[in-house]
Amino acid sequence: MSLAVWTLSGLADAQVAEPDDPIARLLRGGAAADKLPTAPAAPIPRPQTAGPSLGPTPGQTLNVSPGNAVPGAAPGASPAGPPPVVMSARIGEHEDSTRIVLELSDPLNLRAFTLTNPDRVVVDMPEVSWRLGAPPLPSSHGSVKSYRYGLFREGNSRMVIDLNRPVRVADPLVLPPSAGFGYRVVIDMYPAEQEKFDTYAGWPADLKQRESAAEKLAMTGPTASGGKKVVVIDPGHGGIDSGTNGVNGLMEKDMVLAEGLRLAQDLKARGYAVHMTRDRDVFIPLPERVAIARKWKADLMISLHCDSNPDSSVNGLSIYTLNDGRSDREAAALAKRENQSDVIAGVDLSGGNTPVAPILIDLAQRDTINRSSRFAQTALTRLADATDILQRSPHRSASLAVLVAPDVPAVLIELGYLSNESDAAQMNRDQWRGGVARAIADSVDRNFAPQPAPGQTAAVPAPKFPSP
Numbered sequence: 103m104s105l106a107v108w109t110l111s112g113l114a115d116a117q118v119a120e121p122d123d124p125i126a127r128l129l130r131g132g133a134a135a136d137k138l139p140t141a142p143a144a145p146i147p148r149p150q151t152a153g154p155s156l157g158p159t160p161g162q163t164l165n166v167s168p169g170n171a172v173p174g175a176a177p178g179a180s181p182a183g184p185p186p187v188v189m190s191a192r193i194g195e196h197e198d199s200t201r202i203v204l205e206l207s208d209p210l211n212l213r214a215f216t217l218t219n220p221d222r223v224v225v226d227m228p229e230v231s232w233r234l235g236a237p238p239l240p241s242s243h244g245s246v247k248s249y250r251y252g253l254f255r256e257g258n259s260r261m262v263i264d265l266n267r268p269v270r271v272a273d274p275l276v277l278p279p280s281a282g283f284g285y286r287v288v289i290d291m292y293p294a295e296q297e298k299f300d301t302y303a304g305w306p307a308d309l310k311q312r313e314s315a316a317e318k319l320a321m322t323g324p325t326a327s328g329g330k331k332v333v334v335i336d337p338g339h340g341g342i343d344s345g346t347n348g349v350n351g352l353m354e355k356d357m358v359l360a361e362g363l364r365l366a367q368d369l370k371a372r373g374y375a376v377h378m379t380r381d382r383d384v385f386i387p388l389p390e391r392v393a394i395a396r397k398w399k400a401d402l403m404i405s406l407h408c409d410s411n412p413d414s415s416v417n418g419l420s421i422y423t424l425n426d427g428r429s430d431r432e433a434a435a436l437a438k439r440e441n442q443s444d445v446i447a448g449v450d451l452s453g454g455n456t457p458v459a460p461i462l463i464d465l466a467q468r469d470t471i472n473r474s475s476r477f478a479q480t481a482l483t484r485l486a487d488a489t490d491i492l493q494r495s496p497h498r499s500a501s502l503a504v505l506v507a508p509d510v511p512a513v514l515i516e517l518g519y520l521s522n523e524s525d526a527a528q529m530n531r532d533q534w535r536g537g538v539a540r541a542i543a544d545s546v547d548r549n550f551a552p553q554p555a556p557g558q559t560a561a562v563p564a565p566k567f568p569s570p
């Protein structure tokens with residue numbers, strides 16, 4: 103699940119001790135962008151060094167006249183060498199504006215745009231490496247509610263800012279290094295009418311094109327699996343969307359990636375054709391995950407997640423299959439959290455299918471869902487030997503956007519609760535991870551084992567965990 107971002111405490115302390123440096127002066131420097139030091143009209147040329155530097159050398163000056171500017175790396179461009187570093191971020195909140203200043207090792211092409219429902223500002227940039235020691239917390243009275251940052255796509259990093267109120271966002275300005283600080287990016291936001299905000303919100307056209315191309319690409323391509331059963335493993339979240347943060351600091355996106363890689367290895371060794379929706383710390387939109395499973399004509403898709411609950415005593419593993427939205431309240435709440443992934447990462451859902459819309463299920467898909475449910479039952483029986491199982495109805499169904507492929511049986515396994523101390527601790531243990539991966543792989547074996555011929559049927563035990 104979910105959006106664990108910076109909460110709104112501790113700001114007062116941070117502001118009291120505000121230093122007096124070029125960034126602090128920028129933050130105090132009032133609202134209007136035209137009062138800033140001269141900003142280059144075009145991206146600043148990259149410094150003539152082999153890799154990114156951690157700030158300019160003392161006394162270094164750069165000629166930033168537009169005449170000698172060369173294009174900086176654009177989002178999506180493949181970077182040469184290690185990515186630039188974001189060294190700090192600060193927020194300045196004023197009555198009539200909010201200013202965010204990022205400090206960078208290298209100049210970049212950035213662009214900002216807005217999205218509605220919920221209202222957000224997205225700052226897109228080429229892939230960068232984030233080294234923010236203690237990211238600043240917004241106060242509760244400014245325009246910024248919370249924010250997050252990370253990899254959106256290969257070669258494309260992103261900052262997503264959740265808003266308390268609609269804003270107009272100015273084009274980001276890049277300032278040259280000064281006084282021991284690196285390149286600074288200034289992003290100004292001014293209060294705006296909701297109607298205006300709604301009018302201008304949405305992904306820029308080229309970005310829309312690129313994303314729909316990526317989804318189509320995920321749909322096409324080779325599918326030969328050499329007669330092997332095909333399993334697609336889908337580690338949830340990733341990149342800018344970290345999922346749940348554990349009580350022990352373990353992040354959902356890291357845990358499920360590690361477990362997914364382990365499961366993939368185990369299944370490959372057992373002779374399956376295995377594909378992963380992601381094998382690194384990168385964000386993948388939910389529809390694209392579905393497209394990947396369909397492209398490979400998967401016989402089974404296993405999505406891996408970790409849960410959280412305000413009641414820290416709740417623990418254990420549970421498995422979800424798809425339904426058409428008629429979930430019980432808890433399952434519906436979980437679907438809402440997991441379906442948020444695209445919102446968290448700044449995907450434009452306007453005009454497209456929103457992942458929380460009711461899912462229409464036809465007869466063909468009913469068969470797929472039945473097969474998903476059978477796998478869920480098998481897996482719960484095996485997994486009960488490897489870990490704690492959620493006490494009340496561990497097999498649930500919900501309207502989960504990642505499970506909607508009509509032709510791919512799919513389950514979403516919530517491996518345990520990162521909000522529970524003992525679950526979170528064991529999810530960090532190698533032995534537990536190995537045991538759970540093995541139990542899932544055993545379930546896959548069992549699922550695809552040849553069915554006994556009619557007449558040979560042994561007594562089939564009643565399922566230990568009733569279907570929802």
Ligand SMILES: [Zn+2]
Nearest residue numbers: 103338407408
């Ligand atoms: Zn999740």
